[in-house]
Amino acid sequence: MADEVVVIEGDGIGREVVPAAVEVLEAFDIDFEFVEAEAGDAVKEATGEALPTETYETVADADATLFGAAGETAADVILPLRDAVDSFVNVRPAKAYPGVDALRPETDVVFLRENTEGVYAGHEDRLSEDLSTLTRVVTASASRELAEYACEFVGDGRGPDGRDGFTVAHKSNVMRETDGRFRREVLAVAEERGVDADEELMDAFATKLPLDPSQYGVVVCPNLAGDVLSDLAAGLVGGLGLLPSANVGHENGLFEPVHGTAPDIAGEGIANPTAAVLSAAMLLEHLGHVEEGGRVRTAVESVLSDGPRTGDLGGDATTEEVTAAIVDRL
């Protein structure tokens, strides 16, 4: 049976890089059924809703979704979509590619970010004229599920350089009950599974990653810590332009470049499709097409090292030229 893949371009350069990624997917002899759906600023403008119910349901019922970017409405789109695919982990590799100018070229870290709770569970109240509160949520079950995933991830040799352990980053010296629980459950699962795990306070991690990224491989974090620390890693590899991500669910997944809509260059056909194409590679792997995913990655690395480049990487190629080069080298 065909895999149903929902395609949501969204706003800005999402409309350019998502078609590029679809072109790469179509280059394989795989039976995909692509379904277009809408979300983002433009559809909100038109209908009043950034994420139409129809889109939510289409995504929830599909096998996987490829998403581009949304503008002002990003949070209104992406947080419910993560929920639609029942995602419990956000996989965010941050790798410096040969030939790309990076502050720390040795960076090769994969963040496994908890994707359902923490401050994102988001029960907020305005208790008085002066006082607002937010209830941050941590459960043993979500922490353990993330840890099980991390153990399988490193067990399968998917960590950078096949590293077989991981680091838990947290702030349990201040959030003793909540991050204390997160830390304890994650380390307990690692121990049960015989996986090496060490830990780092998230503030110390933020100091140490720029000083020496090679000391880290797979990093397991609560939701907001994963958001901030993976974006920090993006700064070390040269920006968000090349970074893919996977919101992995139990039987579904949502794949998106980490970058935004880049309004300054949107519509010109010069956006870098790399992050979207690498997100498509993660989608392929998630659907079991592991060999094809690897081929996309290899083609992307080859083009980055000596192929045409878009303006963000100092070249003057168009999105279409870079995409054609990637397809050519598959």
Added chain:
Amino acid sequence: MADEVVVIEGDGIGREVVPAAVEVLEAFDIDFEFVEAEAGDAVKEATGEALPTETYETVADADATLFGAAGETAADVILPLRDAVDSFVNVRPAKAYPGVDALRPETDVVFLRENTEGVYAGHEDRLSEDLSTLTRVVTASASRELAEYACEFVGDGRGPDGRDGFTVAHKSNVMRETDGRFRREVLAVAEERGVDADEELMDAFATKLPLDPSQYGVVVCPNLAGDVLSDLAAGLVGGLGLLPSANVGHENGLFEPVHGTAPDIAGEGIANPTAAVLSAAMLLEHLGHVEEGGRVRTAVESVLSDGPRTGDLGGDATTEEVTAAIVDRL
């Protein structure tokens, strides 16, 4: 009347760098009354309490406190001490010094971190076998007080290069009510005071700071954001070894190096006293000895550029030799 300054060495290299900082303070013809007090792992070992009530009260009643570092008990010591001095802002300058190896030598950023609430207000509950929660707190009053301080700070020309505006970093797209309030109140105060303020999501800030630190000067943040983002800046200037901080209260203050106890080198007399000495400079300024504070800073910069260096900076000088050189150049 003499200014009463409490001196808490704490653990590890705190016992070496705090005496060095006191030596610098004593070099001035200022009438200080130094009072020794205890806190940290060692006193916990001996008495069962990391922060004896007597220490808390001595600190609360003094004009200022110079603190070194605490080991495992850091949070048990430092969080109540911030409360003892009634601190509402943690001032954390992160500057790369000439002659010191830094990933981003152009970094010169001062973080003004909210110092009383956010997740540090810390109401945590274990609601079930599975579920723990933390209530994050944001008030308009604390947000506005921080913003007033920031406006005065830049108005007084204390921002890097005399910059007259600031950036608010927050995560209001997710924490809409709490960080929404923080952001709104801080920007409103800036507008009332005619101070330029722009804003950045904290995750975007974490990407952009390493890419180009020169775009930021004074950064105003909620408590945990300030913790993590200032530690990130530390990684760009070469580590925590040189960074001072000031916990500023209404009529009191607590001054501490950002570094920890450095157990690997503690007791050898080779710790770098710079961060503690620069914290003493902030203490001097806080007590109105602005000219003297400036002289300490200038002497430190001079020694860093061509004076004796401790091992962390590639030299082989002792703590005492570096301190003597600083005193010599005052």
